[in-house]
Amino acid sequence: MPRFLHTADWQIGRWFSSFDPEDALPLAEARLAAVERLAALACTHEVDAVLVAGDVFDAQTVSERTIRRMFNAMAGFSGPWVLISGNHDAALAESVWTRARRLGAVPAHVHLALRPEPLLLEACRTAILPAPLSQRHTYGDSTAWFDAVETPAGWLRLGLAHGSVQGILAESMVDATNPIAPDRAARARLDYLALGDWHGGKRIEARCWYSGTPEPDRFKANDSGQALLVEIDAPGAEPRVQALRTAQFDWLELSASLRVASDLDGLLQRLEALPAHTVLSLRLEGQLALDLHQRLNAALAVLRGRLRHLSVEASALSLAPTDEDIAALQADGYLAEVIAELRELGAAGPAPSSEEPGEAEIAREALALLTATLAQRRRELSA
Known part of the structure; x- marks a missing residue:
């Protein structure tokens, strides 16, 4: 029974410029650590291949050291890794991918599927149909060629693409243009279509999923921080999809209205229960007497030292002595x-x-x- 690990949107090399350097560095490092956890999960679940649906790198200009560290992080799983380019790391004539190849940094078991042509994995009798992006913004469907391509009889057909499924995700929810037909899996006779671009996990239909980013990077409750374990019994069988946690940090957005002591008590109780790996954005409004205001500030000072990151927006919270x-x-x-x-x-x-x-x-x-x-x-x- 073939088994795959579906992941996307690693965005290695991302720098969290809106954060203090003291917090930005651990968040950036966590993205590389997520790749190591993916390798460990691939071994634990004995997958036949890891499918990476684009935006592996955050930018074309990442350093040589970052390129080497990213591929080194994949060493824990010696099976096939299949990577395509996304809008952040499009396969341009000169790109992060051409640099990686010149550096000799790409291991033999890592397949850079940077052209729209089938990749055949004979060991698991699977044909991968990749739709790499060759520019940041495209206005045609890069998966359209899937429909007509022939693959070996009796083999699985898996699609790998990066973009926005039309009519499913609102424009504000996607990273860039790059349309994908919502019925592509059916039209192309795919057993599974692994997607990237949406940073949260999302089921489009039984054979078509977004995995989300393995390490959260936004304050959205969208099932990020995971990878998808995909099991397919045979060609034509409906895949079984299971989310596996990969995140090191939890990103959380909270708001509170504070006016009396009980409001503050409730908020502090909630904040004290947060685990240390939380990245928290806190919005406060209301009015507090001096003693309550001082108590709040003292608690926030302690919290800043305990959580991975804390940002507080309190312009709507006033002191009312x-x-x-x-x-x-x-x-x-x-x-x-x-x-x-x-x-x-x-x-x-x-x-x-x-x-x-x-x-x-x-x-x-x-x-x-x-x-x-x-x-x-x-x-x-x-x-």
């Missing part, structure tokens, strides 16, 4: 006069409709900043 907060500052003299004036101005009603903040809003923000600064100063002096 209570009378007790202000009294506890024991401000006197000029500071007391400033605080009193800001409180008086801030107590005024909302400004008329305007794009610019009104005097009352500015006064409330100034009072919040002054209160937080004075409270911090008092803590430092008492430490």
